[in-house]
Amino acid sequence: MLAAEGLVKRYGDRRALDGFSLSVAEGEICGLIGHNGAGKTTFVEVVTGLVRADAGAVTVDGVPPRQARDRIGLAPQELSLYLSASLRQNLRLFGGLAGLRGRALRTAIDDTATHLLLTDCLDRPVGLLSGGQRRRAQAATALLHRPRLLLLDEPTVGADPETRAALLDLIKRTAADGTAVLYTTHYLPELVELGASLALCAAGRVIARGDQERLLAGLPGHLDVTHADGRVEQITTPDPTAALARLLADGVRPSAVDIRPATLDDLYRSLAATTR
Amino acid sequence: MNASIVLIRHNFALLLGEPGPVLSRIGMPLVLITALRPLYSAALGSAGLIQAVTGMLVLFSMLGLSIIAGGILTERSWHTLDRLRATPARPVHILVGKAVPFGAVLLAQQAAIVAYAMIAFGLRAPRPDLLLVAGVSWALTLLCAGAALATVVRSHGELSAVNDLGGMFFTVLGGAMVPLALLPGWLRAAAPASPGYWALHGLGSALAGDPAGTFRDAAVLLAVAAALGVFAAWRIARGWGRNRLL
Numbered sequence: 001m002l003a004a005e006g007l008v009k010r011y012g013d014r015r016a017l018d019g020f021s022l023s024v025a026e027g028e029i030c031g032l033i034g035h036n037g038a039g040k041t042t043f044v045e046v047v048t049g050l051v052r053a054d055a056g057a058v059t060v061d062g063v064p065p066r067q068a069r070d071r072i073g074l075a076p077q078e079l080s081l082y083l084s085a086s087l088r089q090n091l092r093l094f095g096g097l098a099g100l101r102g103r104a105l106r107t108a109i110d111d112t113a114t115h116l117l118l119t120d121c122l123d124r125p126v127g128l129l130s131g132g133q134r135r136r137a138q139a140a141t142a143l144l145h146r147p148r149l150l151l152l153d154e155p156t157v158g159a160d161p162e163t164r165a166a167l168l169d170l171i172k173r174t175a176a177d178g179t180a181v182l183y184t185t186h187y188l189p190e191l192v193e194l195g196a197s198l199a200l201c202a203a204g205r206v207i208a209r210g211d212q213e214r215l216l217a218g219l220p221g222h223l224d225v226t227h228a229d230g231r232v233e234q235i236t237t238p239d240p241t242a243a244l245a246r247l248l249a250d251g252v253r254p255s256a257v258d259i260r261p262a263t264l265d266d267l268y269r270s271l272a273a274t275t276r
Numbered sequence: 277m278n279a280s281i282v283l284i285r286h287n288f289a290l291l292l293g294e295p296g297p298v299l300s301r302i303g304m305p306l307v308l309i310t311a312l313r314p315l316y317s318a319a320l321g322s323a324g325l326i327q328a329v330t331g332m333l334v335l336f337s338m339l340g341l342s343i344i345a346g347g348i349l350t351e352r353s354w355h356t357l358d359r360l361r362a363t364p365a366r367p368v369h370i371l372v373g374k375a376v377p378f379g380a381v382l383l384a385q386q387a388a389i390v391a392y393a394m395i396a397f398g399l400r401a402p403r404p405d406l407l408l409v410a411g412v413s414w415a416l417t418l419l420c421a422g423a424a425l426a427t428v429v430r431s432h433g434e435l436s437a438v439n440d441l442g443g444m445f446f447t448v449l450g451g452a453m454v455p456l457a458l459l460p461g462w463l464r465a466a467a468p469a470s471p472g473y474w475a476l477h478g479l480g481s482a483l484a485g486d487p488a489g490t491f492r493d494a495a496v497l498l499a500v501a502a503a504l505g506v507f508a509a510w511r512i513a514r515g516w517g518r519n520r521l522l
Contacts, residue, residue, distance in 0.1 A: 048362040050515060051515075069364045074359070080358065081356065082286075082354060084294065085286075085289065093282060093283075093286045094359075097365050
């Protein structure tokens, strides 16, 4: 659905994208993670056609992004809604621009508002909504027309747990219907909850790509050993179970043991260590 | 329903949601025409009424430019302009979507001023068609100027300063407040540099039933409008990237 190959985007001397390649299939949720300035938002801007890449190619549903805008749903990082207009007016505008009209538009507005717990807010000015409601409203404008490609750039920043849960639930359902989802975030547990594949980006390119299990497989896990005197020993090792066996064989008798496999946080930290 | 119609409807709704600025710019010139007409008549005789009407029309329509520029600048600060650029709407749709409601406001303002002067003071307009040509060409110029201005300023404060100073400067230079005949010679020589000059002339020619003068002045205004419109469309199509507003 989304295919980008060798994208380069320069801002002066800085390369925001430097050979960025990424594909996202129908029905896949791809979590795009990386430091601030790694190129995530620039990539989203290129995919939406807001920014033109200096080199490389990107297609959405087999055509250039500018020809596929009616098939793209975008929730940018920054809130971008008409604050003096009601939520219904905002949804009517973005739905209408995506080609929805009449009964189909009204139904889409009602359905999306229901899924995102926004029904009571439809006729209130967006400027009077709470932060969480605005976040959901922004997502609603992206999801309204059932896009083939959904681009969500840090959609849950500042969102409360209820907002986050409603959003993640709808994203999973949208992907289940065949929509490709590109999801940038710094909240890694969300990617676990979404069952997302991962694309780790740094310095304007994707440096690792795959499902969570595969990417985590090469990372060390953690072994916390609490000794009888209360001292806690923290061991990071590729095989915590084997390390524990060695300790026991050496005569160590811990009062408690905690074995933890590598997490996305570890993956992110290892990325930070290797790319900063 | 194409993108322009969706945007026109949306922008009309936004305007109607905050009618205060529009109503004040339609109501105030009527008050000032009433108050200043005796002054202009004393200075210019029978031409005083036309000077009062066309002068106030040009002055307040130039001040109305802030509604247009402010509307577009607000979209920049809300990030909705970039959001619109990511939809199937093309830059020309976005501009038309903004221009039609604002153009309607400008034409309503002109119609209200002329109608009031006709009813209250007996202003005569022998060729309404010429008045329409002059009014539409001036409205298009203001629309394009407002759009262009909104794409280059970086805050509402900056817009307010540029609009107030620029509006007053070009209004005075064009002869809308003080009749050209009473301006110093060097200022009279510079007057054609102001679009207000051509608007004032065009409206005066239309009220006098002079087709040649009306069309010449309209052509100048449309050329200015085209240049500003092309600039605004280019600026909107290019976007602002990471250059944030103040």
